[in-house]
Amino acid sequence: MSTQPIKLGKQRKSLFKDKVMQLLPDGGNLNACLTCGACASGCPATGLAGMDPRKFLRMASMGLDEEILKTEWVWNCTLCWRCLYVCPMKIDIPQLVYHARKSWPRDERPKGIRASCDMALKHETCSAMGASEEDFRFVVEDVLEEARANQPGWENLEAPINKSGAMYFLNQNSREPVTEPDEMVPLWKILHTVGADWTYATKGWGAENYCMFLADDENWERIVRIKAKAVDDLGCKYWVNTE
Amino acid sequence: MRKTYGDAYAEDLRFVARRVVGEENFIDMTPNRSNNYCCGGGGGALQAGYTEGRRHFGKLKTDQILATGAAYCIAPCHNCHSQIHDLSEHFKGGWHTVHLWTLICLSLGCLGENERAYLGPDLAEVGL
Known part of the structure; x- marks a missing residue:
């Protein structure tokens, strides 16, 4: 000091x-x-x-x-x-x-936070790592298929995407689908075990919001609104944030 | 907890943690609940680029974890997991940093082979 x-x-x-x-x-x-x-x-x-x-x-x-x-x-x-x-x-x-x-000034704020905010604005997924709707769907389906095929007793494991009227809308930190997708499986198993009626969505699934940390109010709100609309569009009752 | 739902939710998470690891294996850190210290991963810190400052910030959390003598630290939040994992490596703390979902599935006997990246050798083979 x-x-x-x-x-x-x-x-x-x-x-x-x-x-x-x-x-x-x-x-x-x-x-x-x-x-x-x-x-x-x-x-x-x-x-x-x-x-x-x-x-x-x-x-x-x-x-x-x-x-x-x-x-x-x-x-x-x-x-x-x-x-x-x-x-x-x-x-x-x-x-x-x-x-x-x-x-x-926005362009003098930390580059890493700014880049993550800007990346989240590129797709309606709100992923700060830039994963698209197609990327997310592909990874989830691929990992699910592997778990069902290779883990005895989990042949009926589910990871629903865009399931209309599900009770819980679950979002996902981008780090899992992008860098360590196997880490999503334990979460799905827990939800399956308790019989939760849940869904992912292709839009608004990114849990993180770096525009908030950047103190960029306009884009912070924009991202929250995209996510909230995704929850409303599927008619889900609860929005569960894993972040 | 401090910023949102308060200590009642901290109790819920403690209930889960105690059930999955067993009462005798649960060690709380001091201070805890709303008096706890931030680990230093949030608020954008992991992306802000001030790495040295972020780790200096996390020294307090490092000392708290080491004082428990625990082999594992549970981090239910993603930013916390990244920061606490980094602190263990940087300060050579020797503890493992795990997501809560890992321990829940381990205790249910359903943690798959590829879902054990953060377990130490003592638990890596358990229940396979």
Whole structure:
């Protein structure tokens, strides 16, 4: 952690924090800090990039907008909410971090997160690894056929796709169908054993949503709407997210 | 848990974990439930490119897992699985990181030969 004192210039008005406060219920309590440090002492990201949650909030309060809007710490923080959970004043530091992420020009946000978001926008599957509807169907059917043929007692195992009116709509993290498809089989066996009425879908099956992590609100919403429509179009009652 | 359904759901998952591994083999970490620490895989961290920072973040989780002395860590979430698996390798923690579905099927006696990528040698042949 940095031991250098932070030098304040002339009295500066905190524009960034004020802006975020207008967006949050009760202003996210962002002016209620007791400076106790419970947030920082239990934050795994404390010390990274010379920052911690308490310092981040205090700097925002002191109007050091330039510094907090350029620190890469907002990408070290995982928005896990532990700081908010332990805070006696319930200060919404994670929302402050999220809005700091959002203030970065989109093309300067971390390339890996941005690429995963952009990839998910290419197909209606919402797969961040770019798997298409055809890819998904092929892999699921191929793995199912192999399990039925090679595993005694599982000749009737099912992995329904686009089954209208199923009770549960199950999505799938792209990592399984793309890189380790055999890992899907245990899940199917559990669903089969309990007699669940479930289905995959060719549209909206990707469980992940990197546009949310990218703080790209427009595309975050777009992806959620594609997925929700896929659930509604099949008339499923529950949407089960495996992510 | 902390961000969505709360500790009641953490209890449900503990019920499942205890049933599949046996009460005597279940070891909780400290702190736990809503007081637990994030492993550091979420929020986009796995894709953000700050690898050194991500592992430094995960040191707290590494120490929690090592303090249990457990041979396996169950990670029901995908991001957590990737991160905790990486932490074990990077910090030479020696534990195995498993999905819950792997242990459920292992305990039901129906885990196939190709579905054991994350089991250690002690469990790799069990029930085949």
